[in-house]
Amino acid sequence: MKKALIPLFRPHEDERHLNINEHAEWESAFKKHHSQLFHINRIEDYRPFMKLAAAPFRHVVHDFFFLTNGSSKRSKGLDNYEFNKNAFFFVPANQITAHEYISEDATGYFCYFNQEIFNNKFSQKDSLNEFPFLTFSGYPLVHVEDADVVVAIINILERLLSEYGNKHISSNLFSSYLLALFFEIKRYAKADEKIKEDSSTRIAQQYKNLLIRNIYEKNRIADYASMLNVSVNHLNKCVKTSTNKSAQELLIEMMLMEAKALLKQTDLSVNEIAWKLRKEDPSDFAKFFKSKTGVTPTEYRKQE
Known part of the structure; x- marks a missing residue:
């Protein structure tokens, strides 16, 4: 299976995936301190530099927000979430996310960490499996x-x-504190109400996960129904019951998410994106994109 082309950012590229305005203060205060293993800062310190809404991206590390004030809206996969004071929002590595907004009065913490930080004699990375909020579909x-x-x-x-301010990155120390944090909040972690044990919601969630991983290779509902060993009609029924949308509507949402990310965050031409994503003529892709967004791919790319 080919690797999905939605941007996959490394920790040192935060100014891209967070849509950070170029600013000397950002460069001096944050960027030079970034580590490949761990980073933490106060939200209020970098909020003034952010340009939102940010286009979708994937990150090679796990990250989370914790708000002590204000509100924010962020996506995980095809689902959008709004959260406010005393709430964590987690995005595991390689999951698709986009940041819609964060309020001007927001305070709290942003943190990312590489799973390798747990590869030491005191802890094992498999211990993260205990925390549902760090799983791909949790x-x-x-x-x-x-x-x-x-x-x-x-x-x-x-x-x-x-x-972290001491600039001495100790994986043992940071992993110990992170585990203490995760165990502290584990009692409040709730199972996703959309992922119950009935077959409809389970199949709908599996379908979403397959879309995220296979959208470049498969763009027919029948392909996904076959992968799930169900009929097209049954897949549509399950998705409709769980999400109030059709399987085709979710597939189109996934295509648009990928297209927007490629337009905003890569140098691929519209022709290249049309072929990679839809295997079709650029003019047909442009018509499809405009019918769903109201603007052409070129116009979308030029938007601030």
Whole structure:
């Protein structure tokens, strides 16, 4: 299977996937401190440099937001989520995400970490499997309701921030603090209400995950129905029951997400994108794109 072409950013490329305005203060305050293994900063410190909404991307590391004030909207895969004070939002490595907005009064913490940080004698990366919010299809939001636990969480995050400010990246230390944080909030992690054990929601979620991984190779509903060992009609029924959308509507959403990312964050021509994504003539791709977005691919690429 070919690797999906939606942008896959490394930690040192935060100014691209976060749509960071070029600014000397950003360069001096944040970029020079970035590590391939771990990074943390206060949201209010980099919020003034962000340009939102940001186009979809994939990240090679796990990341999370924790808001202590304000609100934000972010996506994971094909699902959008709004969250506010005392909420975590997690995105595991290689999952598609986009950042729609973050309020001007938002405060809190942004953190990313490479799974390799847990490859040491004190911890194992497999221990992350205990936390549903870090899995590819897990529910990304964790709301912390206990004020005392919020204080404990902030203490851990502040300790991470302090240690990171010393510029000495110790995988043992950071992995220990991260595990303490994850165990602290695990009790509040809820199973995704959309991923219940009934067959309809399970098949719908499996279909979404297949779209994310196979959209460049397969663009017919029949292909996905075959992969799931169900009929096209049954797949449509399951998706409609779970999402109130048809299987075709989700496929189109996935195509548009990929197209927008490629237009905004790569140098591929419209002709190249048309062929890679839809295997069709550029004029047909342009008509498809405009019918769904109201603008041509070229016009979308030029938008700020």
